[in-house]
Amino acid sequence: MISMIQFSDVLAWIHQLLSSCMAPWLVFIIELVVASVAAVVALLVCVIIMVYMERKVAGHMQLRHGPNRVGWHGVCQLFADIIKLLLKECFTPTRADKLLFVVAPVLSLCVSLLALAPISWGPGLVLWNTNIGVLFVTAISSMGVIGILMAGWSSNNKYALMGAMRSGAQIVSYELSAGLSIVAIVALAGTLNTGGIIESQANGWWILKGHLPAFFAFIIYIIASTAECNRAPFDLAEAESELTAGYHTEYSGMQFGIFYLNEYINMGVVSMVASTLFLGGWQPFYLPFDFAWAHTFNDIMALKFMETWPAWISWVSLAWPLVWFFGKLFLIIFFMMWFRWTFPRLRIDQLLKLEWKYLLPLSIVNLVIIALLVVLGLHF
Amino acid sequence: MKALYNYLKEVAFAFVSLANGLLLTLKYFVTPWKSIITENYPDNRNNPSVADEFAGEVILIHDENNEHKCTACTLCQLACPNNSIQIISKQVETEDGKKKKVLDKWVYHLEMCTFCKQCIDACPQDAIKMTNSYELSCFDRSTLTKILNQPGSKLKEKPKVTAKVQE
Amino acid sequence: MSASTIIFYILATLVVVFGALTVFSRKIFRAAISLxxxxxxxxxxxxxxxxxxIGALQIIIYVGGIIVLIIFSIFLTHxxxxxxxxxxxxxxxxxxxLAVAGLGFTTWVVSQFVFKPAVGVTPVEPNxxxxxxxxxNYSEYGYVFPFEVINILLLAALVGAIVIAIKKSQETEK
Structure with a gap:
């Protein structure tokens, strides 16, 4: 893809354009704001699609239609819901800790948005190109529990407190196996940088190249991250039938809306990390075989045939990595929704048993096997 | 060794059952036109498909001769947990001079009914049944108290059972 | 003043303000959140x-680990x-x-120290x-010895936690 336009070229061009007419500090600030707003808006668009998708998937899996009143097949249902939430009163209970009650949703939203920074959306399209990328995401996701604990405690409601404590225990324990399965891929790729990890998969995704252990790591990561997002079958923190709504029992209006948004942002971030680590991020599908047909397939996947086309068509190739990135994102999200609407909720002791007695030992053994693979050079 | 084998078998079985569940929901998801069972209610109002077993409003069955089967035994009234049934009977004199209890008013308080179907089960004559109607809301509460027996209706004469036995 | 200096002063003020709130807040949960x-x-x-x-480790260990433990222990108290x-x-x-004395001592030590740019040392990139x-690294200036010592310490802590928390089986009770 030498002759094709790259994201870095486009970004450099925009930078040059801005620098030609403005002071450097102003350019810096504008770029900072525009880049972060663009990332957040892209994620919010994903969230809108995810909410609609969740309701339709839930509907069809439960033999229902799902939303079908507002707009064509109910596509505008979410906007109607947002307007409703915005118009509702944000009610604060009398005996709540008012400051923390108001701060909690905002804090948890900030924390989940922070995790976006090192995500690589396309070649050269990353907000913060840091050498600790994946570690940073892990660190931030370990902060996510704080907002939930604050919300649960400050509501001064026993359901909320119990939900928060369950969620705390759950997130703290499932972080371990999620972290270990991330470490497995980091050992294979040899870097923590998200862009570096994705580039190391140019000749095949890790889930294919890393033999069976990488596949196990993928499964463990999906299970653990579903638990970290507090989604069913691990939605102990909300468990409608026992705790009304868990930590956000007392929240109403847009404060509840923020928690709802937060759940989907977390899902999006987790899926982005999973696609970055295991499914090659924005890399197209690649068959790591040495056959003629495999080469042809790989060339088609990498849009090699477009190199000879006129220059203006090659702009299309700019969108190609994004198509792959968002395609993988929504594939993993579909898996998480599929699990949610199929499996029944676990009990709290089953949940902790699953993590500490099965997933954690499995992921440690898995990590050791992967370390052996890397040392002996057995992976592709 | 046996315990380990059993354990592994259990694990494998657990995965198979998870996969079964996933496949079922996937089947529902990819073939919505086959699997969706909910109705587009206000749209198909003129042509709703309601199950025969649906328990709606209670009615007293009348045949074409304006006759019903209710003997005013009040078993339904006793069976009703909400007191939504009131059987008012009267004494009439038949041609051969006997006094007989017949139904005067079968009063049904729809606003108190929970559609539990216990009256239907209690009725020895199968005189009452539940219809499929579900649009029961109204603007005036007094219209919810209904008298189910039509004016001028009378008890259906039973064929002589004793005569049949003798034959 | 460059942007990084401004950001430094903002962050430093926030650190000090929330540190002070940790000490002066009379609601224990708010103190934990300030910390x-x-x-x-x-x-x-x-x-x-x-x-x-180091920044990521600060978040993982202190925020994600220790503060969550503190908050849990607050939840469990009456x-x-x-x-x-x-x-x-x-x-x-x-x-x-005591606090003023500690602050004074630290200020005195810092003021006595002569800060000078390191010459002739190639800085290691902290990646x-x-x-x-x-x-x-087990050659000169390597950290393998303290690393292993800390490993042993953590192992001892783990074993100790298990010994304290383990349920005695019924045979030993009899």
């Missing part, structure tokens, strides 16, 4: 100084929602004096690769 924010802004300082790895009683004047005086190599 959390203070430690998070310390991590922000690390990110500002381009030592990303009356965590009520205000703590006011401290006695004598206690206030004593702790105030994960170099940190990992340095951590397991």
């Amino acid at each position: 959390l924010l203070s430690l998070t802004f310390v991590a922000g300082l690390y990110f500002l100084w381009d030592v990303d790895f 009356h965590s929602g009520q205000k703590l009683p006011k401290a006695k004047v004598s206690k206030k005086l004593l702790s105030g004096t 994960v690769h170099n940190i990992g190599l340095q951590m397991l």
